[in-house]
Amino acid sequence: MSQTAASPFPGLAELEDAEAFRRRHIGPDAHEQAHMLRVLGQRDLDSLMRSVIPESIRRDAPMQLPAAVGEQQALRELRDVARENRVLRSFIGQGYANAHMPGVIRRNVLENPAWYTAYTPYQPEISQGRLEALLNFQTMVADLTGLDVANASMLDEATAAAEAVTLARRVSDHASNSVFVADDVLPQTLEVLRTRAEPIGLQLQVGPAAQAGQGEHFAVLLQYPGVDGGVHDLRELIGGLRARGTLVIVAADILALTLLAPPGELGADIAVGNTQRFGLPLGCGGPHAAYLAVRDALKRQLPGRLVGASVDAQGNSGLRLALQTREQHIRREKATSNICTAQVLPAVLAAMYAVYHGPEGLLRIAQRVHAYTALLADGLLAQGWELRHASYFDTLTVLTGTHTEAVHAASVAAGINLRRAGEDRVGIALDETVEREDLLALLGVFAAVRGAAAPRPGLFEAAAAGIEPRWPRSLARRGAYLTHPVFHAHRSETEMLRYLRQLADKDIALDRAMIPLGSCTMKLNATSEMEPIGWPEFAAVHPFAPAEQRRGYQRLAEELQAWLAQATGYDAVSLQPNAGSQGEYAGLLAIRAWHHSRGDAARDVCLIPSSAHGTNPASAHMVGMRVVVVACDSQGSVDLDDLRGKAREHAARLAACMITYPSTHGVFEPRVREICDIVHEHGGQVYVDGANMNAMVGLVSPPEFGADVSHLNLHKTFCIPHGGGGPGVGPVAVREHLRPFLPGHVAAGEGAGAVGAVSAAPLGNASVLPIAWMYMRMMGAQGLREASAVAILGANYLARRLAPHYPVLYSGQGGFVAHECIIDLRALKDSCGITNEDVAKRLMDYGFHAPTMSFPVPGTLMIEPTESESLAELDRFVGALVAIRAEIARVERGEWPRQDNPLKAAPITAAVALADSWEHAYTREQAAFPVPELRRHKYWVPVGRVDNVWGDRNLQCACLPVAEPAAQQPEAQAA
Template identity: 55%
Template sequence: MKLNIDYQEKFEHRHIAPNPADTTEMLQAVGVNTIDELIAQTVPQKIRLAKPLSLPAAKSEFDYLNDLKQTASKNKVFKSYIGQGYYDVIVPGVIQRNILENPGWYTQYTPYQAEIAQGRLQALLNFQTMVLDLTGMEIANASLLDEGTAAAEAMFMQYSLRKNQQANVFFVSEEVFPQTIDILKTRAQPYGIELLIGDHRTVELTEQMFGAIVQYPSGNGEVYNYADFAANSHAKGIKLTVVADIMSLLLLTPPGEWGADIVVGSSQRFGVPMGFGGPHAAFFATKDEYKRSMPGRIIGVTIDSAGNYALRMALQTREQHIRRDKATSNICTAQALLAIMAGMYAVYHGPKGLKLIAERIHGLTVLLDKALAELGYEQQNKVYFDTLKYELGALAKPIHGQAINNEMNLNYSGTSVSISLDETTSLEDVKTIIRFFAKVKAMSLNDVAVDEMAADITTVIPAELQRTSAYLTHQIFNAHHSEHEMLRYIKSLEAKDLSLCHSMIALGSCTMKLNATTEMVPVTWAEFSKIHPFAPTDQVGGYMQVFDELNKWLSEITGFAAMSLQPNAGAQGEYAGLMVIRAYHQDRGDHHRSIALIPSSAHGTNPASAAMAGMKIVVVKCDDNGNIDVADMKAKAEQYKNELSCLMVTYPSTHGVFEESIIDICQIIHDNGGQVYMDGANMNAQVGLTSPATIGADVCHLNLHKTFCIPHGGGGPGMGPIGVAKHLVPYLPGHAVVDIDNGKAIHAVSAAPWGSASILLISHAYIAMMGPDGLTNATKYAILNANYIKARLEKHYPVLYAGANGRCAHEMILDCRAFKAYGIEVTDIAKRLMDYGFHAPTVSFPVAGTVMVEPTESEPKHELDRFCNAMISIRHEIEDVEKELIDKVNNPLKNAPHTAAVITANEWERPYTRQKAAFPLPYVAQYKFWPSVGRVNDTYGDRTLICTCPPIESYEFEESVIE
């Protein structure tokens, strides 16, 4: 037997699920002989790439991780005392292993289908409760993207709420972190909001101001008493936003107790790694009276169909998909996974443990202050929590050299230095700092009685600024402090959630594909996770190499000249792209170009983002086939040619079709002076076959959490880098702290210079291991899988749109509107799918009363068949209602989902069997996933809005002791 020693396993074969035999059967069902024949019938020839992708050859998983270890070694993991909103942390092992590294948590989708998302919803409710307790506010959301963008959302919410419509000045304390001020500048420009940046102690407040923002503790570390400033602001009708450090709130008076209207910040310090900037969950809390204006998602308590405790996303009518250009925010993705981690950190440590951590940080800071004072260093902050500031003059340079020699990064500004301590700082670390501060004065550690000082440390926080109110009193934060209890709690919640671990999630437009383990592994490597985003450039060579490679690869895939990796969500990418287009027009003197043409079928974030960028939206009609009405678009482009800024277009269309006229559409826009923004939501049908540049786009964003394998994380994180044509490169986002020189850069759109940098590794791994052929084949199989489902289901459900040859792209819309005639809503189908073990496809978007199905290339044929069988079985159940073989109200669809409690109840009075309810097809018994609650009651939840953990007896009970 001849042995093959050249064999190397291909990652492509692990990612793309259908095997050759399955492929043959699927092609036969679709009615073609080869996959290339199908592609030729689906993707218009005139937009096909002229040559294959020019990318490095695919690496095996083993080789990729070995090579990345070499790259990672170029990052120097120094102890960070930079602060400025980012701090090293200790991630509890039970949380890292069982949440951050667990696909049962990171592969879940946003909890729109609440009945199979109760675990995640509870974890997010814990987060909201934690935020409210610590800030002293009345209502909080379930996270935003980062601290800087949360501050921008607060500013805009204040602007939207202003009673004096002439007020357009927003006061910004000069001691707010610079990256946050940079984002405020970006957000303020399109609306003509004037930022007045100054000293809160001396500023003259006027009625032309609609809002103000301060940092607590301030950017330099000083803790100010803002009570008088808050009172004076309110006297002038000015609402106050406070950017608060969550760890400090364990010791400091919460902002809600001294007059804050909105409190925002980052929860990163609660057990989430720095990761060179993210992802981290921002928090946003406000007064109850502003709940209908608050951005982001809110988790609320309700009841299910049996009257039992249940959770769901509340107040969803505020979402941009409904309000579109009238939305006050374009937020689509949150940071659910990281919010869950932060909430679990609070659950694990509890109020006592958290306070001890905060006291230790503060105590070591006081010790360092006293010791350096003994050496003759004069510290400038009178009241502080964890940050000391010194003016060093000529000593700044030798101190910097000594810090580097000791592998420590301090925060430098001219000859000033600040030192921010964190949870990981030890007494030995403090002694090391004292030692080298002493050395530059020709002194030694022995000149300071550090150990004696350490035995008698008292706070420098005055009584009026010390926290006295209780927090985290709910039993959830007081019951899981041993690892065994915590493990069981995490697992009990995980068991209530359906994820990709259980079955495919065929969400149209959301691309729930495989998040391979090898792609995820490097995220928690210390060389990547423990790096501060403002670390010196000579310490981050590994990250710079990854960014450079990813920039080149994504540019090749899109056909563009360059990328910005900064936007940390898809909607942020939309906004960034539009702001780049805006800057381009303004730089050319075309200040009047402010109209965005947007098809009626567009994602709701499109008009919301355009409105945020200060644009006026003109809607373009779609024809009966779901395509852009070219004649209508041409007429409007010509009508507004002097004011036209851009067209926003999704390709393939939101209806799942490669529109034949796309090149002509782009040309019409260019002929009338506009730019073409392509929404990259459907890039999974483009990679390797066509590209945004090929169709004529000037800019697009990429949802890395869709096409490029970053997990959805139960509703976030995401990443939304933008690619641009050569003429737009100079305008790509810059940053106030880290120099990103693009020539004419717009201000920052995210707090960190490269957004959520640590998860860029996932997309880097995916592209490197797939290689050019693998990426192209992934697109082909995404199209094949979708057309296979279409072939199986179109006899049972009308497929709403198709291309010129009757093919869909990577997704399709199944029309369920006719069922309404006999009482069956599309929601009933979605809930019934839970009984079959599936999460529903996208419901009622982009067309009400439909479902949009996208299977992805990582699903095998047998999983596609399971889903199709479920959908066909449900269609037969609908026929039973239609033919009046079963009651119109009391039937399996209307009663879905069926819980174990319902199925095992002593009484059963329904006109169908328990078997029919719970095990409608043979495979279900083997793979049964039980929804933990019955159908949730949204109306009840919104009528009695509760967004914190209710009394424990309302949904849990203590086990009684049996003798």
């Protein structure tokens, strides 16, 4: 019935429509949900939830959250929060610098959902764009550090240094468990090292770098340049250390390496650092891509991800993740690292910064930064100040004596932050954003304190003829770097724009299609959630600026922590962990510290079900716990008899039990309370992995059924984008008795916390926290609960639709699953030779990202639809899998040979489909357009099936060589 002028308008509350965002976030509308419920034989969502979730664990009390508001209201409120930050010009340094992100990169990568909604590139054929961008990153890092192999990014410099130390311990034959750390390393790095070392029995010795050769150490960590700015020739020191069998790690400034001799040339075994100053905002500490590079002999010990080259089925080059792609799932408690997410999107941004500027552009930026630093040094010396070092790159330490507080007060009054380097000294770090006016302002601050004459613009005339570098000539970088054509071919914005588009077009991200990955929760990342991360009030804040300047972030954190506590039922939350793996680690550290506080230091056994995520045993190993595996029953649930027996056996030493809920098999285990009771009865604590929290928010509260601690994945449940595999945020949530053992951060002027710092910045990946804040503010309690319910609805709808075609492996009470389902393809291998990998690759030809393969059960596919997918997209996915089952049937009937069918050939490139010769049992039409809609909208994979084994046997982890010679590059010179 049409609305007429005479008809009454709806009520004002309806017109204001505070629930509009919820309806846009949740894919199926009311009519579509009703259809899906009818398929399941359910009256409404509440009745479905009663059928799916065991009565004993249902959450009845609603979450106490602010009522939902619309997008514009939420943005206004968050803008008020942001304004509580005070944005000064920060020259604090300490591993963080202001930077300019080129607009073409900001618009076409950072703000482009083709990049930020993509998943980790575990399926290489549909990830070639991201993989090439990461290969550029690896090449950039390896070139600049002068080492052989770099990985595809780390979480931050501090954790990269910790990973380097544990890498050194693994490969070293040295009897000592001591690592020497130079006293001029970044303070936050030392904090994280202390946290990481103690549980695994490593001893840290801190002192001047010159003393590194005294005593027995398996590794030494040096900073280059030091946090106080000093640049020293480390060759002799490193040579002596290596002669004694000590491994040397150098934490190096990535921009300084365009001018200074690289760590590899100095003799280092390992280099670490971060790439934040390659175009990324400060963001109160993250996300920024750290790096780790090694000499060739150590490459197979690299933690994290490594992009390598291989060949596809047609013999063409193709990229993939190499070696320890998901090491923690393969090696579990023997894993060398628990890293699961990296910082992919920031790594892509940093790599593209190098692609855009090229070696000559980076050189010019570094020369400009150093020239300004030299001018500042000359001006300070002329005023009578003394500098700690005569050799420096971009950082000066001024000996201020009794004038220290006066200098800080004058600088803040002038709108400038300087580093608090000590009671009698002040640090100043310059960067690419510095202009002449900044130099005059800085000199003006010091002049005012000294009562000297104000600086004049004429001081710049001294630099007209060039600046003599302020470091030993022996340290000048020699030879070319970034010689590959990719760093020379995209100078104009037009070419850069097209290159970025070309890479994005190779991939499948959420902007193209549903990504049905079980356990990975690929849901909508709304534009209104993303918008605030670019606001200068969030982006331009230094993580170690004075606390009074970070009040907006503090308020944001307090509100988000309170909301997350309500969403989970826990009492306290820390936002510091900058990935799910780090949240896991922090949670286990809290359990360990609690036991120690009670005199139970002997408790070191961690019970973990055989079905658990591989990060669980890896994290337990990292906190010094001994993993004891608990069996699962035929339904994938924890075997309670085995749990009870092992809890009893290890009662005197039981520290924790780690479980995932709903289970890794996608089921609400009805006896989860009993699991928790058994663990508590024998003195342990219960850790619930938060990977599947999207099935619980508003419906189930882990503490109510007995959990003590969980980590969350804001990049899963709370809408921070995956970004191709990172950034992530992994808050740790605890019950009240564990609150005192949450991470702290001394470098930010906070208490140390019982377990120390677990990331370089006090709020971890702080600048993406507004995304989760926006999501929760716009959804409200009702919206968050509905999101969980619709995610469960979608998974059960898919399971019911697919069951006639594929066995659904596990289900809970009433035959229902939780938020994901597992389809069993194992029998197909015997019936016709088709594997789950064949089905996964064939789905790409239908325009879909593959589901999770072979986890937790080999030979299966685990599917999670999320609440964000519409009924039309769910049905399109079902249609694809049904069509693929029909293709499999043709192989089973012998119509297509076992080795010559579209599934074995998948994914099928345009080049293959258009080949002059076609000698297959199936037609080109069946290969390329198996369903009619693909004629209207077809994604063509850029490569055929990539050969993983060939890639590992022929490891190549830098940009592929080309026939044309690299463009000529000027050698690095100073000015």
